[in-house]
């Protein structure tokens with residue numbers, strides 16, 4: 132399974148259909164296409180294209196639904212590069228990834244602003260490729276995890292080489308945090324952030340090993356339940 136993939140709808144190289152066919156070939160059970168929502172950072176989807184994006188992915192769901200589960204996501208650059216005050220309600224998407232939350236290197240907005248937005252948008256929220264050990268180094272971990280549980284905000288295990296420090300994925304740099312997460316109802320998702328290399332589709336093994344090591348199985352199941360509940 133892989134819940135973080137970019138297509139030609141934003142800055143990815145391949146069309147959703149090529150991605151879906153390749154994923155079926157590689158016997159992947161579930162994928163999510165998660166293109167960038169309007170941001171000045173990269174090629175991304177302006178609000179008026181979201182309907183077309185969703186319709187395109189729903190058509191693929193119809194065509195290939197017997198062979199693979201396809202989910203519809205969007206990735207939001209949670210920074211001044213996005214018009215956060217005028218977001219649509221995203222009623223047709225299954226879940227939202229938020230990148231750069233509380234990441235000062237990337238001018239990311241703080242977590243409390245995401246909590247405000249949470250009240251307005253009723254969709255699963257996931258912190259994408261967050262370097263918890265750096266972005267939340269001054270936070271009390273227990274309070275942080277309690278807030279995530281209370282506001283139902285999940286965490287992604289992102290295997291992409293861009294989200295590593297000294298070759299180590301960010302999630303492996305925060306073992307205490309994830310050990311604690313396993314005791315709370317905080318959804319955990321998995322994705323490779325594929326853009327231009329189809330081999331990245333199956334590059335999620337380390338994240339699933341981490342789920343076993345940290346006993347995050349129930350957290351991952353919770354994520355699956357959430358996205359299925361909201362499936363448009």
Ligand SMILES: [Zn+2]
Pocket residue numbers: 135137206324
């Ligand atoms: Zn991404």
